[in-house]
Amino acid sequence: MKKSTALPAKTVSAPNSGGKKVDTAGPLEAAHIFLKPADAQAVLPVWLLRDGADLASAGGLDTYSKAWLKSLNYKPTARKQVLLPDANGDLAGAVFGLGDGTSGDPCGPSELLAGLLPQNLPAGDYRLAGPSKQVETAALAWGLGAYRFRRYKSGGDGAPPPRLQLPDGSDHDALINTVEAIWMGRDLINTPASDCGPDELEAAARALAKRHGATVSVIAGDDLLKQNFPMIHAVGRASPRSPRLIDLNWKKPGGSANARSITLVGKGITFDTGGLDIKPASGMLIMKKDMGGAATALAVAHMIMGQGLDVKLRLLIAAAENSISGDAFRPGDILTSRSGKTVEIGNTDAEGRLVLADALALADADSPDTMITFATLTGAARTALGPDLPALFTDDAAFGETLMRTGQAIGDPVWRLPFWNGYDKHLDSDIADMNNVWETPFAGAITAALFLRRFVKNTRRFAHLDLYGWRTSSRPLGPKGGEPQTARTVFEVLKSETTS
Ligand code: BES
Ligand code: MN
Ligand code: ZN
Secondary structure, three states: OOOOOOOOOOEEEOOOOOOOEEEOOOOOOHHHHEEOHHHOOOOEEEEEEEOOOOHHHOOOOOHHHHHHHHHOOOOOOOOOEEEEEOOOOOEEEEEEEEEOOEOOOOOOEHHHHHHHHHHHOOOOEEEEEOOHHHHHHHHHHHHHHOOOOOOOOOOOOOOOOOEEEOOOOOOHHHHHHHHHHHHHHHHHHHOOOOOOOHHHHHHHHHHHHHHHOOEEEEEEOOHHHHOOOHHHHHHHOOOOOOOEEEEEEEEOOOOOOOOEEEEEEEEEEEEEOOOOOOOOHHHHOOHHHHHHHHHHHHHHHHHHHHOOOOEEEEEEEEEEEEOOOOOOOOOOOEEEOOOOOEEEOOOOOOOHHHHHHHHHHHHHOOOOOEEEEEEOOOHHHHHHHOOOOOEEEEOOHHHHHHHHHHHHHHOOOOEEOOOOHHHHHHHOOOOOOEEOOOOOOOOHHHHHHHHHHOOOOOOOEEEEEEOOOEEOOOEOOEOOEEOOOOHHHHHHHHHHOOOO
């Protein structure tokens, strides 16, 4: 294992915090909750037991433990944890029930329920006991479930989390990298807009690039007009925090010359007031998460670079705060997009598709092999599929099928909705080339996806993910709060298509 796979703790000056320095990386790093087998001293076993496991013959469990479990009439039903004392009354380990092999929530194998262990076990060092494939999945779940967001708790880090000895024979670097990518995404989403504006998104992209030897270029403020990103500028211009386009590029060192090109595009609206079409208080409450797409794209990029996929990676983040001032763009305004097409603003709250359209036009000009947008784009996608199931749009049926199947197998699901051609005409405008909304309550997620697709012409394979970016309650794979949904699934599919 490399010395440190954790993001460097970096401080930047937050614009609205009076110049106070703030951390951009949480104090608890993913690498801190994992022990390498060589580092491990006295580690307590946690026995993963499937439904119907015969306790009497469970290898390794000592007689005290067996007697203890028998006296409790323990059955290894899903999620059931029991601590095991030794003859002195000291903690000797635990058993954890996996149920019948499928967890239900999250979807995927029941080993994912092991994310509950770091949430429920007393502090200490543990190892997982069970078949190796099970233990590897459970170790990933442990890492995802152990996350805490304590940056704004004045008490510091709180109780130390239980630590896990990484299983023998698994790829420790890859596992830590995946956990770290998800934690990074969550930290970014959870950080309030006061400490996470376009500037901090840029800092996060630069920190990631530095670590992996990627390059970053940024076009910000009025330069967006000079370099023809008019819609990113229009959406962000009411805020004192300059909008920007962040462009990260990376290629695997020593990778093949004809490696496939993958472009990830993230919606980085660091706060969405709705603009002049202002949102009600209830709709604005968690709009700090409107950069969830950007956080997800960064998480995927961290995995691609950290796990060395042989691809040519481009990551574009369209970052802006959709704010309100005398200078705000207005309903009825007509913007000329980067592509040259004019867009009538039917609603300033449909801002994500505007900033993404300019980023897509830039990216599409390079004809990438694969392009994927990640965006907290519509409330309608949530109405259709709920908060846990991001909507996937792609015209490539095989790619769609693979993403859906993979997502369900690893507990990071997506569900395909159609780019319904028949609705495309609803974006037509009387006086401009198109409108940014269809003024009916119908098919909002599809309409938004179709709007994006109008800016994609040359890309070989395009997919769009409309995600919620938020877990509504604490669950096995993480606490309530920011979640870079679809990051693991997209990475897994890209990895399966690439030799690293
Ligand atoms: N960021 C929101 C979408 C959103 C809202 C995602 C709530 C998750 C939860 C987006 O910018 C937006 O406001 N979309 C509007 C579009 C409408 C004006 C056509 C929406 O979905 O209501
Ligand atoms: Mn909006
Ligand atoms: Zn938005």
